[in-house]
Amino acid sequence: MEMLFQWAAQLLQPHVQLEEAELLRLLERPPKPELGDVAFPCFTLAKMWRRSPQQIAAELQARLAGAQAEAGSDGPIPLLKAEAAGGYLNLFFDRARLFPRLLAQAAKLTLPRPGAGKRVVVEFSSPNIAKPFGVGHLRSTVIGHSLARIHEALGYDVVRINHLGDWGTQFGKEIAAYKRWGDAEKIKANPIPELLALYVRFHEEAEKNPALEEEGRAWFKKLEEGDAEARELWQWFVDESLKAFRKTYDLLGVDFDHYTGESFYTDHIPKVVEALREKGLLVQSEGAWVVDLSDMDMPPCIVLKADGTSIYATRDLAAAIYRHEQFGFEKMLYVVGAEQTLHFRQVFAVLKKMGHDWADRCEHVPFGLMQMDGKKMSTRKGRVIFLEEVLQEAVDRAAAIIAEKNPDLPDKETVARQIGVGAVIFHDLKTHRIHNVNFSWEEVLNFDGETGPYVQYTYARTQSVLRKAGWPTEAGPGGPDAGACCAADGGCCAGPAEGERSQELALETAPWIAGSKAWDVVLHVLEFGKAVERAAENSEPSQVARYLLDLCQLYNRFYHDERILVDDAAERDAKLCLTAAVGRVLRQGLYLLGLEAPAQI
Template sequence: MERVKASFKAKLESALPGQEIIVERPKSAELGDFAFPCFRAAKALGKNPAQLAQELASQLSLEGAEILAAGPYLNLKLQGETRARLMLEALVAHPAFGSAQPHDETVLVEYSSPNIAKLFTIGHLRSTMIGHTLAQVNRYLGCRVWRLNHLGDWGTQFGTLLAAYKRWAETDNPALDQDFAWAEEIPEKRRTPLYRLFQLYVRFHQEEEAQPDMRAEARTWFKKLEGGDAEARRLWAWFREVSLKEFQRIYDRLGVSFDAMDGEAFYEDKLANAIDTLKAANLLEPGDGGAQIVRLEDRGIQTPSIMLKADGTSIYATRDLAAALYRRDTYHFDRCLYVVGSDQILHFQQLFAVLAKLDPWFEGRMSHTPFGMVKLPEGKMSTRKGNVVFLEDVLDEAVARVLAIIDEKNPELHDKARVAEQLGMGAVVFFDALNDRVKPITFTWDRVIALDGDTGPYVQYAHARICSVLRKAGGDWAAMAQPMASSEAALPFPSQAVPASLQGLDHPSAQALLFELAGLPDALRTVQRENMATALARQLLAIAKAFSAFYTHCPILWAENAPEVRDARLTLSLATARALRQGLFLMGIQAPEEM
């Protein structure tokens, strides 16, 4: 298919020497496979675009295709059989459709980055799954990817935790294994030390509002921690351990993993060096109130970046600076993506500006991928205030709703629990990718856990129906839809020969499906270019939708079908199953064979 595009482009280039030739993808299959808008070239040549299109149409030809003028457009439309052969060859006879060869490009993706002693909320899902998809797609496109979890395991918040622990837990609940008498009851399945740490954190912030001097208490504890106080260190390590254990459970459930979990604390012994580097470059100067700052007015940023607080302790900017310097020296990356909420836009503008002043090498390599915050209908979520929706509650509710539908629609299904888990995750995760925009999301249960229409389960359903047909087809059809091994990004499917006759695919719905499958490589490149999962999710929906139409219009295993028709349709179905499974896999979503 790429070769057809290239030769179309080459023909246009020789017909229109000196003109820039941009070949687009038409809006729908009826128009053709490739389109050339004639506006620009026509203007340069002083011609009418429609007339130019006519002229080109009569001049150019390509075997197996028609080149037609449609108003001001010149469209290349493959013959149905040629289109089918090209696509099926690419999809089932060759590995990893739409992928790219491994090449020397290193991409860092920093994502998830939860704060220790806080529970995962629905808000954390965004960074986690957007980051996961970006990492996976970049791998699929041949980049060397490092997945970094910049854990929030340092900072003043630990002062808060330490102070709160000393006040209300140390004497009567030191192991955090009892419920607090003063706290509201914890749901049965959430009774963990982490949850009680969270309660301590919330209480501290609530009481702090009435007694502002408690803030100094928290700061003092952080200073002790950063100063190496043994007790502070011991508690810190324990808080961290307790948190990581819970995080890991969530990551396992989401199928997310990392190449490095170097959190903020990891950079603690690198802070002094980072500060020295700033000093050596003459960038550090005293600011109001005794803090050490870097001025950024020359970069168009009025707010200076604070690098050391007045009490001499570090701040997150210091740790992000040290992390960036460390990553430069460790990974020699080409791009570093920070998948962090849009409320930190200014912070990253400052950070990137400081880095660029320090070392021009950073310019153009750093990129913040912001996303809109998740809000509740009542307003902003706040861990401190305790009005949050926990991620696990959303996941559990999704699974419960799926289970109820399975009991209603397919009560005989074996391994119900596993399938319900896969579909529930699919619903929640797919929703997040679909709505990947900088705009904030207002959380409502029915939206996030929708199971029909443009949803993950809709795509999963199309895949499951194909698998069902392949099973009934006998032979090794079903096995051909299975990856041969687990894999990082590109699923290894067995190679399948494309049948000699593809006449069973001349129905418009089959051709429309081929057209949507052909859009997958573009969608993947869009994900990479825009750092957004949306394009992939939308393309998978388009493929699933096109398959559903094909499925209802073209019987596959019909007894009256000629064997060639049956085989051609099975091959197209197989190709679709692979594309869907691969696409979902890149998004961190499983594709059950039955549902």
């Protein structure tokens, strides 16, 4: 595509008084393939030349035709014709000559590496200890995991941090509840549900008996002051919870470099408070110590509560400073729900006031709520759906479909897991993260249409064709470089026995391309890098998911309408080469989203 735009600019430049850069900026791709390969909108020229865009388009058409006649049919740029349509000048290139060159590009496609030598810290997942891992936490987990992989693929050095919710007044409450009603045996047998039940009961009883709240806060104060009993109970809750979380992470294929939760920063808090005090930023208000942010139209940021204990903002300040010292990031992403937007604006503002200019490189990556019946899910009210249950249902569904459609598939259990889990992850990543999503079993368990299984199916289809043709197929779980060319083993475009030949053929012409959908496919394959870069710039994995869905649709249309394994060797090899390129992009794209890509499903 880039190449087409470059050529178009070169062709047009002698006839318009515009800089090449300006020209390139104006050029666009026509909305429909029948309209040509590159379009030049004449509206801006119309203003400068004081003539109608239609007139200008017609004139340019004539001029290009003249220039083309002069250059002859084998000029350096294979322009077929230029056509004025409305205020546009549409350029048609000689696809037969062009296709082999585009295909060669697609075959050795690699991602750009704008992140080389730069580090990015991604904080994500961050579930709360002693609470179940609900579908709500899934969002942070899969978005963060995908953003980490996307940045890695672009060359960044990525640090993944699980900022566990393992500190705060809630643990005072949990301890208070345990002391009153807890049963150690029950908890050992069934840790998270039992701990949750205690927590829920605490809030119910506190409605009637407000003194309980005070009791909870008192236990947190003890905990923060290092009280042995409090510490011991807390540690127990943490250990049990982590055991359960790790199982979920294994199933999802997610990992972290650091499980440094909020409690990790306890020791750093005094330093932060001292720094704030020294800079004169701390003022006392209603008994608490706060940083005033009224100059930025924000409510004050509480740093120490009236009882002297820390609050989550304090711990986020300490964490940010610690991480900056430790990792020296280019940027730091906080993948945390949109309901905490104000909190992060406050934290970043306080960092700025402290003189930490790198606060500008911290970015809250918000996402919409996971809702149930249009309402927020709530652990306290027991209105949650457990992620484990969702994943299990999805895997069961995948297994049932396999049993029905492909009973002879080897390693059925593994594939069912890959498909089921993939369906859940993809469903969460395919739309803009900021939208609220209403949880729906029907949607999550749907495997048709714009879904993870659809992309996985298309990938398996590419591998199936290659296998049939005796070409090498991709194996293994994918990886950071899965989309890179397999140049090491002699070139992607190569059948095993006839590598050189197909490469050479590919350099000539592809007369069959007229009317073939392979053209649309190869153009889209070449857009992969742009899609990934856009996803990183916007911290938006859905842009990769969207790209993959479009690629699948284009490839499936091509696959359905035309035969790949035709008798003509040149055509067959070109189509196989395209198929291999699509397969590589799909595999790497799935990897970037956190999905596996089984070769057969």
